[in-house]
Amino acid sequence: VPSGSVVGKAGGTKVINTEPSLSPDGIQVVFARFPANDSGKRLGIWTASADGSHLKRLVQGGGNPLWSPSGNRIAYLAGPYPSALRLLASQGGASMTLLRKGIGVLFAWSPDGNRIAFADGNGKLAVIDVTTKKVRKLLKLRPPWGPSTIAWSPDSTQMLVVWRPPVQSK
Numbered sequence: 001v002p003s004g005s006v007v008g009k010a011g012g013t014k015v016i017n018t019e020p021s022l023s024p025d026g027i028q029v030v031f032a033r034f035p036a037n038d039s040g041k042r043l044g045i046w047t048a049s050a051d052g053s054h055l056k057r058l059v060q061g062g063g064n065p066l067w068s069p070s071g072n073r074i075a076y077l078a079g080p081y082p083s084a085l086r087l088l089a090s091q092g093g094a095s096m097t098l099l100r101k102g103i104g105v106l107f108a109w110s111p112d113g114n115r116i117a118f119a120d121g122n123g124k125l126a127v128i129d130v131t132t133k134k135v136r137k138l139l140k141l142r143p144p145w146g147p148s149t150i151a152w153s154p155d156s157t158q159m160l161v162v163w164r165p166p167v168q169s170k
Contacts, residue, residue, distance in 0.1 A: 015043060021066045021074075023090070026050060030058075030065040030074050030090075045076050045088070058092040064105060069113045077103055085118065085128070098128055099135065106148070110156040117150045117159055125150070125161060 013036060020031040029050055033043040044060045058074070063083075065076040072090055075098070077083035085103045088095040098116070107118035110127075117127045117138075125139040141163050149162035 017046070019064050022050070023067050024069060024071040028090075030067060032063040032065060032076075033057075045074065047090070056092065058088055059095060062086070064107070066107065066109060068109055069111050073113075075107065075109065075116055077105070077107075085116065087130070098130065098133055106150060108150040108152060110152050111154055112156040114156065117152070119150070 016034045016036050017031045018034065020029050022029050027050055028047050030045060030047045033046050035041055035043065042061045042063060043057075045058045045062045045065045046055060047058060048055045059076070059078075062076040062078045065074050067074055067090070074088045074090055076086055076088065076095075078086050078095075078097075079101070083103045083105075084097055084101055085099040085107065086095045086097050099118075102120045104119045104121050107116050109116055114131065115127045115129055117125065119125055123141040124137055125141065126135050126137045128135045138159075139161070149160070151160040153159070
């Protein structure tokens, strides 16, 4: 918040809330939840009001949740790395698989909400159409490094991708 003050908390000492994404209207947050004991177990994708109230689990597993620009859907990763990309209604319910496997940890919605750009586990940049599920490969970056940032232009026609190539030793 502008003041820098904590406006709410969700959870307690037994869980870690991570990977937050604020809804476009700023009213809710979606996040991944893990046990605080470092077991590696995922406790799922959760939402809460921005003040920490109205805590609700949407799915039992998953990570890296990200609100769609319209706020009606949430994209998230499921399964082991490289993961599946799934979509879920922002209020919960059944999720839909967009891509069965091959997503790294980085993805970004286009501002028009029609596509999701992603980096796969091999450093390739691609875009998936949310309606047709068609994947278009855009750029192959030299492994093992993939992009570290994907940012769409406001009109959804261009992307800025930050990629840091490996340092060459002399």
